[in-house]
Amino acid sequence: MISQTEQFYFGSFIDGKEVKSEDRVLEVLNPYNNQLVGRISCATKENAEQAITAAHRVFHESMKRMAAHRRSDILRRTADLLEKRNEEFANLLVQETGKPIREARVEVDRSIQILRFASEGAKQIHGEEIQLDSAHGGENHIAITRRYPIGVVVAITPFNLPLSLVLHKLAPAIAAGNTIVLKPAEKTPLCSVLLYKLFEEAGLPKGALNIVMGPGQDLVEPLIKDSRIKRVTFTGSGPVGWKLKELAGRKNVTLELGSNAPNIVFNDADLDTAAASLVQGGVVTSGQACISVQRIYVQKHVYPALLEKLVQGVKELRVGNPMDEATDVGPMITEAAAVRAEEWINEAVQNGAMIVAGGQRHGNLLEPTVLTNVTREMKVVCKEIFAPVFSVIPFDTEEEVIKQANDSDLGIHAGIFTKDINRAFRVAEALEMGGVWINEASIRRYDHIPYGGVKQSGIGKEGVSYAIEEMTETKFIGVKLL
Ligand SMILES: NC(=O)C1=CN([C@@H]2O[C@H](COP(=O)(O)OP(=O)(O)OC[C@H]3O[C@@H](n4cnc5c(N)ncnc54)[C@H](O)[C@@H]3O)[C@@H](O)[C@H]2O)C=CC1
Numbered sequence: 019m020i021s022q023t024e025q026f027y028f029g030s031f032i033d034g035k036e037v038k039s040e041d042r043v044l045e046v047l048n049p050y051n052n053q054l055v056g057r058i059s060c061a062t063k064e065n066a067e068q069a070i071t072a073a074h075r076v077f078h079e080s081m082k083r084m085a086a087h088r089r090s091d092i093l094r095r096t097a098d099l100l101e102k103r104n105e106e107f108a109n110l111l112v113q114e115t116g117k118p119i120r121e122a123r124v125e126v127d128r129s130i131q132i133l134r135f136a137s138e139g140a141k142q143i144h145g146e147e148i149q150l151d152s153a154h155g156g157e158n159h160i161a162i163t164r165r166y167p168i169g170v171v172v173a174i175t176p177f178n179l180p181l182s183l184v185l186h187k188l189a190p191a192i193a194a195g196n197t198i199v200l201k202p203a204e205k206t207p208l209c210s211v212l213l214y215k216l217f218e219e220a221g222l223p224k225g226a227l228n229i230v231m232g233p234g235q236d237l238v239e240p241l242i243k244d245s246r247i248k249r250v251t252f253t254g255s256g257p258v259g260w261k262l263k264e265l266a267g268r269k270n271v272t273l274e275l276g277s278n279a280p281n282i283v284f285n286d287a288d289l290d291t292a293a294a295s296l297v298q299g300g301v302v303t304s305g306q307a308c309i310s311v312q313r314i315y316v317q318k319h320v321y322p323a324l325l326e327k328l329v330q331g332v333k334e335l336r337v338g339n340p341m342d343e344a345t346d347v348g349p350m351i352t353e354a355a356a357v358r359a360e361e362w363i364n365e366a367v368q369n370g371a372m373i374v375a376g377g378q379r380h381g382n383l384l385e386p387t388v389l390t391n392v393t394r395e396m397k398v399v400c401k402e403i404f405a406p407v408f409s410v411i412p413f414d415t416e417e418e419v420i421k422q423a424n425d426s427d428l429g430i431h432a433g434i435f436t437k438d439i440n441r442a443f444r445v446a447e448a449l450e451m452g453g454v455w456i457n458e459a460s461i462r463r464y465d466h467i468p469y470g471g472v473k474q475s476g477i478g479k480e481g482v483s484y485a486i487e488e489m490t491e492t493k494f495i496g497v498k499l500l
Pocket residue numbers: 174175176177178179183201202203204232233234235236238239253254255256258259274275276277307308402404430476
């Protein structure tokens with residue numbers, strides 16, 4: 019019987035072959051119990067170059083001419099295979115990330131949907147006909163546009179959703195007829211290998227998808243600088259993303275980065291709905307989501323009532339073993355991550371903030387925490403905390419809260435809770451965000467909506483059809499009728 023850790027000892031996957039070396043092994047540890055989940059053999063810079071060579075060759079040999087129905091079938095078959103093994107993937111997600119099993123199942127379900135959206139999208143890559151005779155002299159011409167795959171895509175992904183966020187890059191790339199070199203997060207790399215094997219079983223040509231394992235610091239620069247790369251798509255922290263954009267030079271780049279999501283509750287809001295959405299929206303993957311509820315602005319009249327509901331809701335959360343069906347909040351990815359969040363809480367308290375719920379850390383486990391009496395200068399407000407920590411801030415007028423919510427160089431999603439539809443749209447228009455929810459918390463995301471940040475939160479949009487668009491290029495073809 020092969021032990022799981024021996025079973026989950028993976029190398030890089032280059033041109034359809036697994037590449038391993040015993041001298042560059044990293045362990046993957048379970049964030050809840052620190053047990054060994056598996057190991058990876060890290061790639062070399064030469065391996066990275068080999069991966070690009072394979073992806074480039076397979077693109078020109080086969081992928082760029084692969085019929086849409088075949089690309090669609092590969093994606094559909096991968097979805098079917100993932101559906102059959104959903105519980106196996108959910109269990110591995112729990113072990114790699116520490117997220118509760120119920121949440122892990124949601125990530126697997128969303129991953130299946132992403133594959134199905136991409137399977138449909140592969141057959142909807144349309145150009146258009148242009149009425150050339152709208153212009154003087156355009157008579158007796160036919161004009162169309164066609165969309166073509168761009169070629170080799172480099173995808174670099176974060177630790178927190180190692181299945182769905184990897185698929186937000188792989189599935190659209192394959193739908194469009196591209197090839198990929200994936201560099202997954204070294205903290206949570208194992209699911210991407212199981213996914214690779216599903217694609218292989220579903221008929222994706224060898225070399226169309228390549229996985230380069232290891233720390234990004236060692237591998238990403240040679241990947242990005244290679245002239246054969248046509249787009250770099252990165253999801254991760256802001257400092258890393260902007261550094262990679264500089265390295266990418268003139269290449270097209272998609273950046274999905276961090277944020278400190280504001281959620282605004284007006285006097286007329288349904289407070290029970292708001293409180294339930296906000297509590298749940300701040301503890302997904304232990305708050306390690308870039309659209310996690312972080313700043314909660316509450317209009318003064320309802321501030322005491324909503325605060326009480328938030329505190330009650332947070333105190334009812336079950337924190338503990340992520341494999342327990344009852345658990346709502348598991349560990350953070352590492353103890354260092356939990357310690358950093360704890361330090362930010364302490365910084366806020368030393369400057370006058372009050373802890374009205376939570377605040378205690380037990381190893382990697384950080385109790386969901388509610389802070390009041392915070393100021394805009396505190397890190398828990400002005401930076402992305404990426405932890406289950408809520409800062410609850412009173413406000414008086416609509417103008418004041420718009421200013422406060424926009425008082426950040428980050429902006430992906432916001433939430434607005436009000437029954438006044440005119441005010442809802444007025445505020446939604448005024449917020450400097452990539453997306454705004456009304457009567458939903460900022461955390462809400464469906465995988466076919468346009469998704470991406472403004473300001474320092476990123477460049478470009480994901481969401482399957484939007485990523486397909488970014489991974490194709492349009493060519494004009496005109497015909498003079500003789
Ligand atoms: N906008 C979005 O959709 C999402 C954004 N994020 C952001 O990602 C961050 C958390 O994820 P992490 O994996 O910790 O992010 P991270 O930026 O540390 O790592 C992301 C990827 O970049 C690589 N990397 C790290 N440092 C690098 C360097 N110096 N050079 C080249 N590559 C490097 C890593 O190996 C990993 O594959 C948070 O800031 C969060 O806001 C996370 C999920 C979704």
